[in-house]
Amino acid sequence: MIKMLRIDDRLIHGQVAVTWSKQLEVTRIVVVSDTISEDEIQVSALKMAAPEGIKAFVLSVDKAAKMLNDPRADKLKVLLVLNDPKQVAALLAELITKPAILDIANYGRVAGLDGRHKITDTVYLSDEEVQIFKDLAQKGDKFIYQPLPGDAAEPLDKLLEG
Amino acid sequence: MLMQALAVGLACVLVKFGAWWGAMGWDRPMIASTITGILLGKPVEGITVGAALELVYMGTQSMGGVIPQDYGLGGIFGCAFAILVSAKPSVAVALSIPFSMLGTLIYDLFKFWATSLVTRFQTHLENHQIKAFKRLWNIQAFVYLLMWFLLGFISILAGTSAIKALVNMIPTVIMNSLTVAAGMLPALGMALLMISLWSKKLAPYFFIGFGLVAFFKGTLIEVAFLGAAVAFLAVIGQIGKHTNGNNAQPKTAESAEESEEEDFYND
Structure with a gap:
């Protein structure tokens, strides 16, 4: 099962590799991105960032959906990490079983703040991206904002209103 | 002052x-x-x-x-x-x-x-x-x-x-x-x-340390001494594993492509 889908600009780093993977006891970390999965250097760097005992994969949206929808994936504990809301929406549309938690943690600071609104200290969204999350919420894919396990989980739709 | x-x-x-x-x-x-x-x-x-x-x-x-x-x-x-x-x-x-x-x-x-x-x-x-x-x-x-x-x-x-x-x-x-x-x-x-x-793999070290203090009334010096020896053993084991691992059959590009999917499902 997919324990969590996390949106994080920095993909696999300490908060993901150590803290969350420990908290959720995952055995697989899958970075889903059509662009990064094409980039050999980034793929090998991301695989190196995975802690011992956890296998890391970097897959395109279609391949990830295919592999996660396979019944054999049900017994795995998977943490998905993405850095692009559009691809998040594309992946969620293809998944048969939705992730247990949808978490937006760090977003919008790496690509640049131009035209983005501050949602929280670590999340900045453009109008287009806000719309993506509103559409997802209508379909029942409700995100929370929770950078670390010790932080309180705040519903994203509440943050978007406020 | x-x-x-x-x-x-x-x-x-x-x-x-x-x-x-x-x-x-x-x-x-x-x-x-x-x-x-x-x-x-x-x-x-x-x-x-x-x-x-x-x-x-x-x-x-x-x-x-x-x-x-x-x-x-x-x-x-x-x-x-x-x-x-x-x-x-x-x-x-x-x-x-x-x-x-x-x-x-x-x-x-x-x-x-x-x-x-x-x-x-x-x-x-x-x-x-x-x-x-x-x-x-x-x-x-x-x-x-x-x-x-x-x-x-x-x-x-x-x-x-x-x-x-x-x-x-x-x-x-x-x-x-x-x-x-x-x-x-x-x-x-x-x-x-x-x-x-905390992990199952590391738990024994915790209990070894706890046992040394609780049952054998070890001081920090004694625990540190035995701890250093245990750490040495663990590191030697790790190094051995890595050098052996490097000599294992090198994967070809095609088999790596095919095996990625298998690797995902198998432990």
């Missing part, structure tokens, strides 16, 4: 230089406190207080941009006050905590300034002004170290008598509770460490 203040200022510089130069681990309370103790002429006290402080800050680690307490400064000031005020290690632990908080605040302020320099670094690089780039880098390092020196120097020069008065003013009842509380902090430090480190 001037000499002591200079010594603590220098300890701050040394410890922070270790963090600037590379992750040297000089900012672990164990090391930071020992350095401070040596500079203040009391290495034994430095090590003793350092061991107590290391336990408290054991689980504190910086995780992806989240700045925890500055345990290096906690180590320096905990040790300095323990020696200068001749306070018990438990009091040193309590006194170190506000300084470890202050440290992150000061570092944040430094980061504001350092971040504002990024565009200037960039311009120097674009114009191929390597000398100017290096100069700016050295200025930044100098300000970083000077700031920690001043913190150590001023705090000890101006603060020691106040801290002394404060420690003497605390009634015995509160002092006793403080000692009990400080005694519990190592358990908290250990618990914090285990949140991020």
Whole structure:
């Protein structure tokens, strides 16, 4: 099962590799991105960032959906990490079983703040991206904002209103 | 007090230089406190207080941009006050905590300034002004170290008598509770460490250490001695595994492509 889908600009780093993977006891970390999965250097760097005992994969949206929808994936504990809301929406549309938690943690600071609104200290969204999350919420894919396990989980739709 | 203040200022510089130069681990309370103790002429006290402080800050680690307490400064000031005020290690632990908080605040302020320099670094690089780039880098390092020196120097020069008065003013009842509380902090430090480190693979080491103390009444020295031997065994085992692993059949590009999917499902 997919324990969590996390949106994080920095993909696999300490908060993901150590803290969350420990908290959720995952055995697989899958970075889903059509662009990064094409980039050999980034793929090998991301695989190196995975802690011992956890296998890391970097897959395109279609391949990830295919592999996660396979019944054999049900017994795995998977943490998905993405850095692009559009691809998040594309992946969620293809998944048969939705992730247990949808978490937006760090977003919008790496690509640049131009035209983005501050949602929280670590999340900045453009109008287009806000719309993506509103559409997802209508379909029942409700995100929370929770950078670390010790932080309180705040519903994203509440943050978007406020 | 001037000499002591200079010594603590220098300890701050040394410890922070270790963090600037590379992750040297000089900012672990164990090391930071020992350095401070040596500079203040009391290495034994430095090590003793350092061991107590290391336990408290054991689980504190910086995780992806989240700045925890500055345990290096906690180590320096905990040790300095323990020696200068001749306070018990438990009091040193309590006194170190506000300084470890202050440290992150000061570092944040430094980061504001350092971040504002990024565009200037960039311009120097674009114009191929390597000398100017290096100069700016050295200025930044100098300000970083000077700031920690001043913190150590001023705090000890101006603060020691106040801290002394404060420690003497605390009634015995509160002092006793403080000692009990400080005694519990190592358990908290250990618990914090285990949140991020606990695994079935590492659990035996925890129980070996616990057993040595609980059943054989081992002191820290005895536990550390056997711990070093066990660590050596574990590292040798790891190195052996890695060298063998490298010699294993190299995967061809095609088989790697096919096996990725299999690898995903199999443990």
